[in-house]
Amino acid sequence: MTGTRGGFEALDPCVHCGFCLPACPTYLATGDENDSPRGRIHLIRALERGEIQPTDRALVEHLDACLGCRGCEPVCPSGVGYGRGLEAARVRLAAAGRLPLEVRAILAVFARAWLLRPALLLARWFRATGFPDRLSGHSPIQFLLGMLASTTAGPSGSTPKPAPATRGRVALFRGCVMDGLFGHVHEATRRTLAANGYEIVEVDGQTCCGALHDHAGDRAGAAALAEANLRAFAGRADFLVVNSAGCGALLKDLPHLIPSDAARALAAKVRDVTELLAAAGPRPGAPLAERVCYDAPCHLQHAQGIHREPLQVLNAIPDLEIALLPGFDRCCGSAGLYGVLHPELSRAILGEKVAAIAAATPQPSLVLTGNPGCLMQIGAGLRAAELPIGVAHPVELLDRSYRAAGYYH
Ligand code: SF4
Ligand code: SF4
CATH class of the missing domain: 3.40.50 (Rossmann fold)
Known part of the structure; x- marks a missing residue:
């Protein structure tokens, strides 16, 4: 959960030692200290103190260029919570209207299943024509086609033989892109968990996890989606299984969006699919x-x-x-x-x-x-x-x- 300073306090332990620099992909790519964790922490602290305005172009540029990958966290000897500090800064930038129009448009679609589902249906249809596979390549458009072609299913299994479900009831988090383009991974998740003694429960009323909104600084948008998922999943199973790392991270961190006992209880049930399989042996x-x-x-x-x-x-x-x-x-x-x-x-x-x-x-x-x-x-x-x-x-x-x-x- 974020503190009274909205998450900025997570950066307080930074002693500017620079151990995180070699772990930062953007610093390695640009060589610019402002594109490093240490440089960004300087900028975020100045933003919190009001020394830099959220409309400052250089500030926005260097914070936007951060992947949010958190590769800087495990190498930090002081335990700086860089991800939490970055989120706090992005909330402030978003509140100042610094979210680009294209980001706002994408987030609006992801927040509305009635817009996202037809878009993903169209993408599946286009994928099935085989054109993305044949036309993928190096140019920006060809790269996007390659991304779509890479969602194609490989050879898969079929219906699992009934096996005694002894390890607990598991609700599958279907998500948005996973549900629209990676249905084959959901099928593999259901089958492999069932083969390891888990009972799968299907839950209606679930929606996008809100990670894209949260990382962009749209805290209200992320919280609205989190509330919908909390309503759908509360009390439904022993575990909430996720096969998308980004969604799993958000759902395990649900209390920072909804500070309630119900959110804490649900977050404690979230498992990556590999965690549940590993727990079973597999x-x-x-x-x-x-x-x-x-x-x-x-x-x-x-x-x-x-x-x-x-x-x-x-x-x-x-x-x-x-x-x-x-x-x-x-x-x-x-x-x-x-x-x-x-x-x-x-x-x-x-x-x-x-x-x-x-x-x-x-x-x-x-x-x-x-x-x-x-x-x-x-x-x-x-x-x-x-x-x-x-x-x-x-x-x-x-x-x-x-x-x-x-x-x-
Ligand atoms: S974030 Fe951690 S590793 Fe990086 S400069 Fe600060 S204290 Fe050092
Ligand atoms: S989150 Fe990733 S890109 Fe951003 S500062 Fe940390 S290591 Fe660099």
């Missing part, structure tokens, strides 16, 4: 003799502190060779709307990751990661580099292994 599947690499989403590792669980899930697949590439723990440059608003910096940051994947010997067949934005960003980057490497969520691979093991018919 049940071993059939061998898949493939080489894959894992890339850690920022909102899984830095925001939720989940490191081992996705690897524990993948270790349930015999013969699977799993590589962690240099920079696997660094942001891919996706970061919500960042790739749309800062395409050049976003692509420069992605370039480092794609180069690391390209340099791997032997090359992986798949890059696995547990967040829709990362799947689309890395998938489009691999397509633009013409590398024959796919992207998938870790539960999709476990699903394939389970199907091969005969857990599904």
